[in-house]
Amino acid sequence: MAVGARSGHDEPDKRAEGLAESSVAMTDDSAGRSDADPGPADSGDAAGERGAGAKKPRSFWKELPLLIGIALVLALLIKTFLVQAFSIPSESMLNTLQKGDRVLVDKLTPWFGSEPDRGEVVVFHDPGGWLENQPVTDPNVLQKFLSFIGLMPSAEEKDLIKRVIAVGGDTVSCKEGGKVVLNGKELNETGYLYPGSMPCQDSFGPIHVPQGSIWVMGDNRQNSLDSRYHQQLPGGGTISNDQVVGRAIVVAWPVTRWATLPEPAVFDQPGLNQALAVAPGAAGLAGALPLVLWRRKRLTSRHTAE
Numbered sequence: 001m002a003v004g005a006r007s008g009h010d011e012p013d014k015r016a017e018g019l020a021e022s023s024v025a026m027t028d029d030s031a032g033r034s035d036a037d038p039g040p041a042d043s044g045d046a047a048g049e050r051g052a053g054a055k056k057p058r059s060f061w062k063e064l065p066l067l068i069g070i071a072l073v074l075a076l077l078i079k080t081f082l083v084q085a086f087s088i089p090s091e092s093m094l095n096t097l098q099k100g101d102r103v104l105v106d107k108l109t110p111w112f113g114s115e116p117d118r119g120e121v122v123v124f125h126d127p128g129g130w131l132e133n134q135p136v137t138d139p140n141v142l143q144k145f146l147s148f149i150g151l152m153p154s155a156e157e158k159d160l161i162k163r164v165i166a167v168g169g170d171t172v173s174c175k176e177g178g179k180v181v182l183n184g185k186e187l188n189e190t191g192y193l194y195p196g197s198m199p200c201q202d203s204f205g206p207i208h209v210p211q212g213s214i215w216v217m218g219d220n221r222q223n224s225l226d227s228r229y230h231q232q233l234p235g236g237g238t239i240s241n242d243q244v245v246g247r248a249i250v251v252a253w254p255v256t257r258w259a260t261l262p263e264p265a266v267f268d269q270p271g272l273n274q275a276l277a278v279a280p281g282a283a284g285l286a287g288a289l290p291l292v293l294w295r296r297k298r299l300t301s302r303h304t305a306e
Contacts (some may be wrong), residue, residue, distance in 0.1 A: 082108050084245070085252065086123050086159065092224035093161060094194045096121065096261070102253035103161070103261070105246040115241050116164045116214050118182075118272070119263035121248040124216075126158040127240065129233045130225070161248060162216035162226050163192070166209045168241075173205025180217075181205075185271050191264050194220040204228050213238040 088101040097103065105123050116122050165180060165187075166172040172182050179186040180199045189199055197220055207227075209215050215238055218224025227237035251259045 082106075083249075086161065086248070088161065090223075092218035092220050092226070093121070093163070094220040094223075096163075096192055096219045097161070097248075097251065098257065101251050101257060103248040104250050104252050106249045107246040110244070110246055116167060116244055116247065117263065117267075118164055118167055118170075119267035120164045121161060121261050122164055122214070122216070123159050123161045123245040123248060124239050125243045125245065126160060127233070127235060127243050130160060130230055131158045159245060162218050162224070164214050165217050165227075166207070166215035168209055168211035168213050170209045170215070171205075172207050172209065172215050174200035174203060176201065176203045183272050185269060188266050189264075191266065192219050194223075197221045200228070202228070204231070207231075207236065207238075209238055210235075212241050214241065214244070215239075 083104045088097045174180045215227045217226045231237040251257050
């Protein structure tokens with residue numbers, strides 16, 4: 001009995017040693033796994049750290065002020081260097097422009113040396129005395145700001161809009177009830193004058209337009225205080241090119257009146273530039289005449305002396 005019992009079970013000392021070896025092996029295996037391959041809990045911690053390091057996209061409401069600021073800066077630059085909106089305050093340019101129309105004015109080409117040409121519709125600053133009796137609107141703060149950045153037409157600046165009839169070097173005149181005469185050529189203005197409007201109700205001229213200036217008139221001649229009525233002011237009714245804001249190129253509002261503003265064909269008729277072409281030759285002749293007279297006098301004196 002004693003022998004059978006002893007052969008079926010290990011001895012206590014050997015059993016304890018086996019348990020100890022098994023525990024050591026498990027411990028070593030766990031240590032190796034933790035060093036080489038982190039467990040599920042460790043992987044979750046690493047992913048959390050990566051997520052915390054990545055930046056979250058900025059919300060729309062935080063980016064909105066930046067977008068508005070960029071839009072305002074662009075609007076200001078466009079208004080300063082490219083185009084600007086102006087509102088028509090009167091009926092002096094009927095039917096080409098009606099009161100309340102919004103026009104876009106080209107401000108880019110003057111930066112490259114472009115000057116007003118005959119037939120163009122231009123916006124210009126009051127040179128002084130043209131609008132002294134005209135009421136001026138008193139816009140609120142918001143209107144002033146929107147006007148400043150170009151999102152609204154000019155609110156309080158003293159600007160006018162007329163058609164260029166003559167430029168520097170031209171001679172313009174008109175007899176009562178007759179047609180405007182430009183450099184000796186009569187202008188057929190029926191294409192843009194207000195129906196029933198006479199080219200000139202009162203006589204004026206001849207006016208010699210100084211270089212670097214323009215002579216302007218409204219299309220509604222009997223309801224336009226233009227160059228004809230400011231001849232007593234400095235400049236004799238002419239406007240310096242420096243006062244010109246730019247050329248009105250299109251009626252932008254209301255949409256039902258959208259239209260471009262081209263130069264009328266009447267200003268392309270032959271002969272209008274003849275006076276300008278002769279002027280440089282006349283100036284050269286005037287400059288050469290004293291030299292010729294001096295040379296002749298010198299030759300005469302020499303012959304007399306001999």
